Amino acid sequence: MAARINNFLLQNLQCPMCLNIYKEPTLLACSHTFCKGCIFRLFNSQQEIAKISCPVCRKTTAVPSRYVSNLPINTPIQTIVEDIKNQSQICTTCKNKSLAATYCQECNDFMCVDCYKTHAKWDKFSGHDVVKVDDIVSGKITTKHRRKCKTHRLEVEECFCVECKKYVCFRCGMMEHTKAGHNILEGMEHEDQQKEKIRELQNKVNVKKGKVDEYISFIEKQQQSFMSSRSN
Structure with missing residues (x-):
C-alpha cells in the first residue's frame, strides 16, 4: 500500500525540473506543471522578456x-500535496518538513x-538498524523501540x-508528560494510528487523482x- 502511494507521488507529484515533490505547483499554458521556484529560475535564464x-x-x-507569481497555481495538485504533507510521516531530524523515507531504530528518529x-x-x-518507512507501514517490519531512557536507565x-x-x-x-497535560499512548497504538x-x-489520493x-x-x-x- 505504502509503495503504491510512493509510486503515485513519483509519477504525479514530482516536478519535472527539480525532481522533488511540488512546491507551489504552477501551471503553464501547455498544461505542464512545475514548482514556482523552478519556473522563476527558468524565466530569469531565458531570453524572452515576457x-x-x-x-x-x-x-x-x-x-x-x-x-x-501571476501564473496560475495548479490547485488540484496543490491540494493533494498539502494533504500528503499533513498526514504522512514527516522527518523528525530536520526542520524542512520533508517526507520521511527511513526510520532509525536506535535514534528513534524518522x-x-x-x-x-x-x-x-x-x-x-x-x-x-535503519528501516524503510514503507516496510513499517506495510507491517513487514515492526519497530523495536528498545532504546533505554536516558533519565531512567532501566526503563525502555x-x-x-x-x-x-x-x-x-x-x-x-x-511523571513529566502527563502532568504537563500531554497525551501518552502505547507505542503500538501510535503505530496503528499512523x-x-x-x-x-x-x-x-485515489479520489483526488480522479479529479486531477x-x-x-x-x-x-x-x-x-x-x-x-x-x-x-
Missing part, C-alpha cells in the same frame, strides 16, 4: 506583467533522504507522547478546441 518556454514540450507561455545520507556518514551511527521507551512527538519510558510519561492515516490518505485526471482532460480538450479554431 514569455517562458516549457522545458518539456517547448511551447511558450505568456507571463502576465513579467511576474511569475529521516528524510538527505538526513539519512548524513546519518549514514557518521561513524557513531554505524551499526544502527515504549510509550509515545503525542505533543512532543517522541517515544518516552512509562515513568517519564507519567497506519490508519496512511490508509485514509490513499483513499483521498478530469481536470487535465478538460485542459486538453480546451487546447484542442483552441487549436482547431485557429486552424479554421
